[in-house]
Structure formats: structure tokens, C-alpha cells
Amino acid sequence: MITDSEFYEIVAYFKTHYGIELKEKKILVSGRLENYLMRNGIESYSEFMQMVRSDPTGNAAKDIVNALTTNHTYFMREFEHMEYLRQVVLPYLKKKEYASKDLRIWCGACSSGEEPYTLACVLQDFFGLESDRWDTTILATDISTKVLAHAQRGEYLNEQLAVLPDNWRRRFFTKVSADSMRANETLRKQVLFRQFNLMNPLPFRKKLHVVFLRNVMIYFDEATKISLVNRIYEKMEPGGYLFIGSTETIDKSKTNFSYIQPSIYRKNI
Numbered sequence: 001m002i003t004d005s006e007f008y009e010i011v012a013y014f015k016t017h018y019g020i021e022l023k024e025k026k027i028l029v030s031g032r033l034e035n036y037l038m039r040n041g042i043e044s045y046s047e048f049m050q051m052v053r054s055d056p057t058g059n060a061a062k063d064i065v066n067a068l069t070t071n072h073t074y075f076m077r078e079f080e081h082m083e084y085l086r087q088v089v090l091p092y093l094k095k096k097e098y099a100s101k102d103l104r105i106w107c108g109a110c111s112s113g114e115e116p117y118t119l120a121c122v123l124q125d126f127f128g129l130e131s132d133r134w135d136t137t138i139l140a141t142d143i144s145t146k147v148l149a150h151a152q153r154g155e156y157l158n159e160q161l162a163v164l165p166d167n168w169r170r171r172f173f174t175k176v177s178a179d180s181m182r183a184n185e186t187l188r189k190q191v192l193f194r195q196f197n198l199m200n201p202l203p204f205r206k207k208l209h210v211v212f213l214r215n216v217m218i219y220f221d222e223a224t225k226i227s228l229v230n231r232i233y234e235k236m237e238p239g240g241y242l243f244i245g246s247t248e249t250i251d252k253s254k255t256n257f258s259y260i261q262p263s264i265y266r267k268n269i
């Protein structure tokens with residue numbers, strides 16, 4: 001049984017290090033950590049937190065992140081964003097960046113890869129035969145190493161891929177077993193997966209054209225969310241687009257982003 005003080009220690013640790021608010025999630029926290037503690041012969045939550053804080057390898061911290069983040073995602077999620085990208089954003093960027101042919105796209109909470117691979121399909125489709133002449137590599141980051149390993153492998157069950165249009169599945173995925181397929185090299189080369197904690201300073205040298213930050217800020221409190229949105233604003237190209245989850249909003253009075261339509265924002269040109 002987790003005690004109140006052990007639970008609040010974990011809540012505080014998560015909030016400070018990852019921005020994630022767990023204070024209403026006691027059952028989730030104890031449910032997900034109990035097995036981990038048993039498997040690793042750890043006697044109590046406080047012993048575990050002691051390990052998390054003092055482990056120089058960072059492995060215990062990595063395990064707690066992998067256990068306590070919620071990574072739910074799927075292909076074609078909120079596809080209206082992809083349509084907007086295809087119809088409005090990419091035609092604009094193709095014209096604007098015709099000389100450099102360099103698009104900088106960041107997917108900031110990519111989970112197991114379904115979101116950036118959907119994006120990669122849209123980009124391949126849009127640029128078609130010109131794909132090779134454009135650098136449209138998507139930087140896809142997440143805090144969880146577990147989901148990143150899955151994303152990098154790029155292997156998914158047929159039922160997860162069933163929502164993709166047939167021609168995308170045929171073009172971009174290869175059967176690896178009776179019930180799964182793997183993203184092929186073209187698609188995998190289109191996405192660069194890295195671990196990154198959104199609470200850290202944003203590491204971009206060049207400014208970004210498009211940012212997808214969907215369904216992650218729901219785990220942050222308002223101050224953390226606004227601070228992140230404003231840090232992202234500073235790293236974006238004028239005219240760049242920010243997509244957030246369709247159930248999320250940004251308080252217009254606290255950001256310089258212009259509101260375009262629900263869950264789509266833009267930095268002024």
C-alpha cells in the first residue's frame with residue numbers, strides 16, 4: 001500500500017521534473033508501480049524514490065517515466081489537422097521555402113510513433129516525386145524511452161494500421177508477420193526519434209515551421225502549459241503553425257500566437 005506521503009513525494013517529483021500533474025491519479029500511480037516494485041524486489045515506494053533520486057545511471061528515473069506516462073495514440077488521430085497541413089500549410093511552405101527546400105517540423109510528444117508516421121505519409125504524398133529534393137525530416141521526441149524504442153522499430157499490428165488508406169499501407173509498410181507490418185525505410189528515414197523532456201530548454205538552432213504538440217499539455221498545469229507555448233513561440237519561424245490536441249485550448253490573452261481555428265495557432269508573419 002502506498003502511503004499519502006509516499007504518493008505526494010512521487011507527485012512532486014513528477015511535477016518538478018516532467019511538468020506532469022498526478023495528484024488526482026493515486027490509483028494509477030500505485031497500480032502501475034506496484035508490479036515494478038515487486039519484480040525488482042523493492043520493499044517500499046520510499047525506497048524506490050530514494051533510488052530514483054540517487055541512481056547516477058538515471059535508469060530508475062527512466063523506469064518511473066516509462067511506467068507513469070500515458071502514451072495513448074493512434075494512426076490518423078485528429079486527421080483534420082493533416083488535411084489542414086496538406087491544403088493550407090504545405091502549399092504555403094513549399095512556396096516560401098522553395099529556395100532552401102528545408103522544412104523544420106517537430107512532433108513534441110510523439111509517443112510510439114503513430115503521429116509522426118502519419119505526418120510522414122502526408123509529406124511523402126504531398127511532395128511526391130519532389131520528395132528527394134526536399135529536406136522534410138520530422139524531429140519526433142518524447143520523454144518515454146519505452147515508446148521511443150517502439151517508434152524507432154516502427155512495427156505495428158494490422159488492426160492499428162487498418163485506419164490508414166490502402167495505398168499508404170501498401171506504399172509505406174511491409175508485412176513482417178501474419179498480424180503485423182513495419183514502416184519501410186522511406187518512412188523511417190523521414191522521422192528522427194529522440195528523447196526530450198519538454199520542461200528543458202528547447203534545443204533548436206534553426207527556427208521551426210510546424211510544431212505538433214498534441215494531447216500532452218493536458219497533463220500540465222496552466223502555468224507550465226503557457227510557459228511551454230511561449231518558449232515554442234520564440235523558436236518558430238514567422239508564419240509557422242502550431243497544432244495542439246483538439247480538446248485543448250490556449251488562453252489567447254497569454255500568448256502571441258494567433259488563433260486560426262480550434263487547436264490550430266500561428267506565429268504572425
Ligand SMILES: C[S@@+](CC[C@H](N)C(=O)[O-])C[C@H]1O[C@@H](n2cnc3c(N)ncnc32)[C@H](O)[C@@H]1O
Nearest residue numbers: 018069071073109111143144197198214215216
Ligand atoms: C497521450 S500521448 C500523445 C501522443 C500523440 N501526440 C497523440 O496526440 O496521439 C502523450 C505523450 O506525451 C509524453 N510526455 C508527457 N510528458 C512529457 C514531457 N515532459 N516531455 C516530453 N514528453 C512528455 C508521454 O510520454 C506520452 O507519450
